[in-house]
Amino acid sequence: MAEVLVYVDHVDGAVRKPTLELLTLARRIGDPVAVALGAGAANTAATLAEHGAVKVLTDEAAEYADYLVVPKVDALQAAVEAVSAAGSLAAVLVPSSAEAKEIAARLALRIGSGVITDAVDVEADDKGPVATQSVFAASYSTKTRVSKGTPVITVKPNSAPVEAAPAAGTVEALSVTFSAQATGTKVTGRTPRESTGRPELTEAAIVVSGGRGVNGSENFSIIEALADSLGAAVGASRAAVDAGWYPHTNQVGQTGKSVSPQLYIANGISGAIQHRAGMQTSKTIVAVNKDAEAPIFDLVDYGVVGDLFEVVPQLTEEIKTRKG
């Protein structure tokens, strides 16, 4: 069977959930071979093996952390060459993070392949993998194929279930020669994001968001309390972020995170096209807004026209009571 390279997104050896989803998709196309780079790369192997990686190629060189993007492109290229030389390579799957998309694009250009970004599904077909994309703020759905070279496809979080599928996960050292460009952009400092203890926005099953209607950073505690009662991540509209009420890392929408949870609860958010672009593919959508004409109500499965300062705390209380 052909092999599929899967680029591993991990933090010091802890594999992030979207990578496990990629393994589910990769198994539809061929045998997943994972590529893990940087500090802790080898520690990813056990988790990757559990989810179907037949092989895990690792390299822990310092360059991956010290320079931007290009060293990782060099490594993926080396992996493409190694796998192609030994057998046949059906595709390269990469998570749709901002950085991984840049890596994917440069890799595709180098190996003479087409690239598809932000797929929400990948299926096998006689003519190679077919990717589904959601475009124009999710008003259209397209099916796209790579027509030249080895398909390089980036896949959005929450596009496939995480499945256990034990495989060998044999660890092999990847030998990488860095290109002249590799050291072009130095990372001179890095401040890790502080964990809030809540689920990662893009990975969460439930997202509770607040917008301009929340009216002040101090009031975001109402949104957080609802999120915590559901074990949800907290999101915000750009209006709330621009007002300085909530960090930009939590922004949902075109220039923030794109989320696709099982449940999205929008509070005091009007539903502008740029916001919808980041949440319209959520399975179930709920909104609380005092304006019955707000466009967000066109999307909802359930909407409450009312004051969020009344409705949200009551909802939180009710959830707590029911959960005991």
Add this chain to the structure above:
Amino acid sequence: MSLRIVVTVKYVPDATGDRHFAEDLTVDRDDVDGLLSELDEYAVEQALQIADEADDAEITVLTVGPEDAKDALRKALSMGADKAIHVEDDDLHGTDAIGTSLVLAKAIEKAGYDLVISGMASTDGTMGVLPALVAERLGVPQVTLLSEVSVADGVVKGRRDGDTASEQLEASLPAVVSVTDQSGEARYPSFKGIMAAKKKPVQSWDLEDLEIEADEVGLDGSWTTVDSATERPARTAGTIVKDEGEGGKQLAEFLVGQKFI
């Protein structure tokens, strides 16, 4: 020595209008209102600020697109850019990201540059990969997705807010930069700016000027194929209740029914 800045700007269909596909499954750009991609306004703004700081700088705005894309160039010129280049050729219709990066890279080289500044993503394609592709083609550092950027003594520095960390980056010029919408509000063109823009030079280049063969670009030269584009069915109308004091409880009831609680 003058700092030569090239800003890449894209002409896109208005996101608040009705965007759709043409029969050949390319984005319909004829039938819809277009404008300078809002996210590229941030690139023009940062170019203007960097030019202000430099002793001597010249800003060229560059677009690859149909006839109407001139509107995007005019807008950037009225914000304060010095001159413009419009790459236009019938054979460009349907070009994908890889192809567009070839055209941009050739045009940037022909124009001459020390610094390229792009937006974080186009508002129609939203791939966010062109700056990386252009850097790869030019063989210069990519310093992308910056929320803060500065240039001094031939070095570009900036802050990139990533998923798991915020990074400080640094590279020597020439380099390709992209900036996010966190980099600072873009200015509005002044009346004076709008008048001045009418007199600023707009050069037109076609594929031959850039020594690009027709089959390297366009729909046929594209390395990806769109098989189908279907309009998503409108979401089925949901239940909407007016809060009469029990709205929170009713919502909880719905969530229980959906097994979220």
